[in-house]
Amino acid sequence: MIKRALGIFLIGLLAWTSLPASEEDQVTNLLSDAPIQKFRLPGFNDSGKRIWLLQGDEALIISEEEIKVIAMILKTFTKADPRHAQTVIQSPDATIYPNESMAWGHDIITINDRFDAYSIVGKDWLWQGQTQKITINQNARVTFKESLGSILE
Numbered sequence: 001m002i003k004r005a006l007g008i009f010l011i012g013l014l015a016w017t018s019l020p021a022s023e024e025d026q027v028t029n030l031l032s033d034a035p036i037q038k039f040r041l042p043g044f045n046d047s048g049k050r051i052w053l054l055q056g057d058e059a060l061i062i063s064e065e066e067i068k069v070i071a072m073i074l075k076t077f078t079k080a081d082p083r084h085a086q087t088v089i090q091s092p093d094a095t096i097y098p099n100e101s102m103a104w105g106h107d108i109i110t111i112n113d114r115f116d117a118y119s120i121v122g123k124d125w126l127w128q129g130q131t132q133k134i135t136i137n138q139n140a141r142v143t144f145k146e147s148l149g150s151i152l153e
Contacts, residue, residue, distance in 0.1 A: 035060045050082045067096040088112050101129030117146045
């Protein structure tokens, strides 16, 4: 008797879970009013290789196209090596447009390369991932950590 009741219950549960969700039950919007802690978002090229990884202590999704990130770390990757970051870009506050592979901020930015050969610091910046270009509009400073050799001769 118990086996039969359990069997009927399981058949009913299976039938209930296979019913399509009503319009009210379907998830159509993944936007959140609350900040997301320890945020991570990868970006991929057309062939599916990772080209950047965005991380932050906190993210607020403004819209499907715009994300505000606190304590941003943006790592960029090359097609040849999608496992090791080519550059690491950090800023305390940034606005990200992931669909366009773009980010900007008024606060300070620091950029370090994979081999620690140089670092760049500045303010009021724009990162354009599709063209692999970073523009720094204020107080830009580049420090080379390796010898430039006879570049000035």
